[in-house]
Amino acid sequence: MTLVDSSFDLAGRPDLLAALTHRPLPRFADAATACADRPTVTHPHAPGLDIVGQDALVPLVGGGEIAYANLDHAASAPALRVVHEAVERSIAGYASVHRGAGWHSKLSTALYEGAREPVRAFVGGRADDTVIFTRNTTDSLNLLAHSIPRRTTVVVFESEHHAALLPWERQDGIDGRTVVRLPVPALPELAVGAVDDALRRRAPGPALVVITGASNVTGELWPVAELARVAKARGARIALDAAQLAPHRRFSIAELGVDYVAVSGHKLYAPYGAGVLVGRSDWLDAAPPYLIGGGATATVSETGTVYKTGPERHEAGSPNVAGAVALATACHALATSDATAREQAEAALTDTIRAGLAAIDGVSVHTLFSGAADSIGVVTFTVAGVPASIVAAALSAEHGIGVRDGAFCAHPLVRRLLGAAGCSDGTGPGQAVRVSVGLGSTTEHAERLIAAVAEIAAHGPRVEYVVVDGRPVPADDDRPLPALAPWL
Numbered sequence: 001m002t003l004v005d006s007s008f009d010l011a012g013r014p015d016l017l018a019a020l021t022h023r024p025l026p027r028f029a030d031a032a033t034a035c036a037d038r039p040t041v042t043h044p045h046a047p048g049l050d051i052v053g054q055d056a057l058v059p060l061v062g063g064g065e066i067a068y069a070n071l072d073h074a075a076s077a078p079a080l081r082v083v084h085e086a087v088e089r090s091i092a093g094y095a096s097v098h099r100g101a102g103w104h105s106k107l108s109t110a111l112y113e114g115a116r117e118p119v120r121a122f123v124g125g126r127a128d129d130t131v132i133f134t135r136n137t138t139d140s141l142n143l144l145a146h147s148i149p150r151r152t153t154v155v156v157f158e159s160e161h162h163a164a165l166l167p168w169e170r171q172d173g174i175d176g177r178t179v180v181r182l183p184v185p186a187l188p189e190l191a192v193g194a195v196d197d198a199l200r201r202r203a204p205g206p207a208l209v210v211i212t213g214a215s216n217v218t219g220e221l222w223p224v225a226e227l228a229r230v231a232k233a234r235g236a237r238i239a240l241d242a243a244q245l246a247p248h249r250r251f252s253i254a255e256l257g258v259d260y261v262a263v264s265g266h267k268l269y270a271p272y273g274a275g276v277l278v279g280r281s282d283w284l285d286a287a288p289p290y291l292i293g294g295g296a297t298a299t300v301s302e303t304g305t306v307y308k309t310g311p312e313r314h315e316a317g318s319p320n321v322a323g324a325v326a327l328a329t330a331c332h333a334l335a336t337s338d339a340t341a342r343e344q345a346e347a348a349l350t351d352t353i354r355a356g357l358a359a360i361d362g363v364s365v366h367t368l369f370s371g372a373a374d375s376i377g378v379v380t381f382t383v384a385g386v387p388a389s390i391v392a393a394a395l396s397a398e399h400g401i402g403v404r405d406g407a408f409c410a411h412p413l414v415r416r417l418l419g420a421a422g423c424s425d426g427t428g429p430g431q432a433v434r435v436s437v438g439l440g441s442t443t444e445h446a447e448r449l450i451a452a453v454a455e456i457a458a459h460g461p462r463v464e465y466v467v468v469d470g471r472p473v474p475a476d477d478d479r480p481l482p483a484l485a486p487w488l
Ligand SMILES: Cc1ncc(COP(=O)(O)O)c(C=O)c1O
Pocket: 074, 075, 136, 137, 138, 139, 161, 163, 164, 212, 214, 215, 216, 241, 243, 244, 264, 266
């Protein structure tokens, strides 16, 4: 993995810099910011990357409160404080983008269009790459699937998140497009040979290799640079699903030789509804618009419609300015912080969690590649005799720890990791518990998790659970949700 410092130089854009950093903040509405108003804890290894709601208290079943231990960053990460503040500032001048003559339209358009550059810089994009704002990684990869040329062969491992595994299937068999699904290799190195072989055997025509940077189930890294090299040698392109990689590691798609990258803002401390696809413009400019409507069109007449090229071709309709500002601000903040210190702190925390869980009787920690691969802060485990959903419910209700349980939208991978034993009815993929660390994670969170899992493995949960809407909840639970909105 190539590490780079490609921080976007805001100095060349005084207008954006002023809009993003110098304006006084409007006052927030009390109810909507009950957590945001609490003082933040500064991350010891990432000054300036404070998290909104970092020291929020959560209620425990049976009474009392405890500081929330958010160990579910891989699902969605909380907002960076600088992101939240940038959005608040931009909303104060919000107006229509691209189509208004007013001052606020000018400001909103500059913020929206200018947001492409910090995002491009963050992923190390080439100067001529197209930067298209989407809703999330799923949307980005569906857009790319929609844009692949006729006769393209798509090569993908079955261990991918469903967002990277499935969008190509809609095109399979249409206009000569073909999807080749490869089984999960035993070692990351074997992935390279498998891709090379699949590309060598393909029918003539373009090809696209789709690969995740880091597994959302085990956190393990895939050999992206080597796969890109093989793809290039075989005349193929490569798309990187960086939904999990981007929040944890710096990379440059230009240096890696990657053609497309997809990222979600909500996993990158920018939960305001924007994601991005960055990559080569030719396929995207030649494809039919992803959405049809205003903004994507150059001219419309009785005789026909001419669509624009560039990002606007695929961004029809009024865009998500707040989402783009949030994503760009997060990219800029992460790009200008000390990535090495963050990675070292995360690695230490992850090692503590992995070793602590693995040492507990009855707990199995699951890895794809025999535990040898480099990984981000994601650890997946099961507890013998206790369903994953009960473990997760007890961690939350009894210990104030947020994790995720299930098959993590990666059913083939989880089926392979857990085998038949992990599957209660013999058909599903099985269920596990996933712990994922991020900027707000602390040693106390890790220690609390290990002690709680040890207790659950040895004695089971403290209270009784019943299933409501398919999820276990404490049978006797009198904790009301805080009234953050009129409908709660
Ligand atoms: C590796 C990976 N790819 C893609 C996605 C889909 O991301 P989103 O739900 O933001 O579209 C996820 C979400 O968990 C993921 O972990």
